Amino acid sequence: MPPDFDTLVKLHIYRTLAETTKAPSAGEVARDLGVGAPEVEAAFGRLYGRRLLVLEPGDPTRIRMAPPFSGIETAFPVEVRGRRYYANCVWDALGVAAALHEDAVIPASDGFSGEPITLEVRDGRPVPQECVIHFAVPAARWWHDIVYT
Structure with missing residues (x-):
């Protein structure tokens, strides 16, 4: 081919x-x-x-x-136009909204406390939020085990 x-x-x-x-x-x-x-x-x-x-x-x-889409259900849903997509991580969840060029609601949780957090993307930008995204693995090593990362 x-x-x-x-x-x-x-x-x-x-x-x-x-x-x-x-x-x-x-x-x-x-x-x-x-x-x-x-x-x-x-x-x-x-x-x-x-x-x-x-x-x-x-x-x-x-x-x-x-990427940024997940082919399986994950803990990172992305709601767009009444549809539920899944991302591989919270970072990719923002990428789903960007890939679709749509506003999105991302129900998530605080990785430390477990408290629910709702992230939103409006007009192509994340709505400011008082939260932190933590990357447990340096980006240079993500592909060593991308499913875990």
């Missing part, structure tokens, strides 16, 4: 996430693009190798992360 195929697959993944809130499987992408599943699975692998996707451990046909 030509390199442009990987871009086509990546764009289809993000369009599907934006439209449905769900990450498509390799089989669904293959069906939608009218190509064979092995070609899409190979593209998933190449996109993973370029750190553009994280695949489900043990099932390389399923997407765990298409």
Whole structure:
């Protein structure tokens, strides 16, 4: 497959996430693009190798992360236009609003106290909040174990 195929697959993944809130499987992408599943699975692998996707451990046909979107439910929901998306972390939750170019409400919790916090994005900017985002792992080491990070 030509390199442009990987871009086509990546764009289809993000369009599907934006439209449905769900990450498509390799089989669904293959069906939608009218190509064979092995070609899409190979593209998933190449996109993973370029750190553009994280695949489900043990099932390389399923997407765990298409940053900033999560392919699974997480503790970081993002509510946009009556839909619930999931992010991989609170930082990515802000990225979901940015990727969709929409206002968003992000129900979260204080990582120390567990107290609920509601973050909001309006007009492309986070609404000022008295809170701190803590990164337990330095950014330079995130991809050593991106699921944990």
